Amino acid sequence: MKQSTALSIATGVAAAALGGLFLYSRATRPPVINPDVPEPAKPVDLTRYLGKWYELARHENRFQKGLDAVTAEYTLREDGKIGVFNSGCQGGPQGERSAVEGRAIVVDDATNAKLKVSFFGPLYTGDYWVLDHGDDYDWSIVGEPSGRYLWLLSRDAKPAPAVAEALLRRVEALGYDRWALRVTRQE
Template sequence: MPVRRQSVLRVSAISLMVGTVCLLGACALSPAGKSGNARVPEPAKPVDLSRYAGRWYELARYENGFERNCEAVTADYAARDDGLIDVTNSCHKGGVDGPLDVAKGRAKIVAGSGNAKLKVSFFGPLFFGDYWVLDHADDYSWSLVGEPGGRYLWILTREAKPASDVKAALIDRVRALGYDTSMLRTTQHD
């Protein structure tokens, strides 16, 4: 076989492999559920990342494949020296006493977003998903997180079990942002 034809075949095979990996990555990051908000709003205000850092407890979420059967969900954020943010998501599979499942990733800030839009990856350097801090309390006691497709939504709080009036106010805020609150799944914490 001539050298030129071998090179063309090698380049074609590499292109096919890269294309397949990119397609699989896009499927892995593509939201699987239906949209709960056809008009996702832009984030309401900038985010002070030093105040956003630390532990958050998931109060409620739109169900998604990567959190299936997860309870006692937490998310920890920490600034890195290289300007990125470490993200550690933890949950207990099957119930609050179930086995611990931990996913570690990193996030980068989207320029010009007031730190309210991040790109987060748990799959390596090539595949990043959108993470928008849609709104947060002035004291950073709660945060509403989504993405532009309206298929993912998380209500996060600094307490595992906030007061019932706080829960109701957060659900009202989510509704005011245009989200279908009937799609919310409450997360159990012990």
């Protein structure tokens, strides 16, 4: 009897902890800025997409809160997966740099535009959709199906103002509120 009571209590505590973690993750998600996320506009040549990207703007989220000088580097791993190395500086471009490594797999072989990214092992996985990109792979707009997250990326840390404005117009054409984006300060 005592053993089954202890097991019931342990099961209840574990369920409560998981429930609390679920509620915390739901409560800290950013609001939806596009309720009708479009399918990616064109296929992605992964070999051309690899390399270093600079974040120009994003819809602020808890895991990047306060980060500037944000970069993302994608590499092809020996196991065929995509290596992901994201870094940023807390409190401005001169702040302390932190980084996180992950991996991604393609989940849409027809276009290579939809990936599943994993950080911290299987504990966190997320969708990564390349919604659009420049023909020369000089810019990219990345989102995911919930419409809560969005990133504008460029190969240049500080592209010309006309390029940045064209990207913001493209974001609006995809159905996102450009004014909900936080501009990322680069060095």
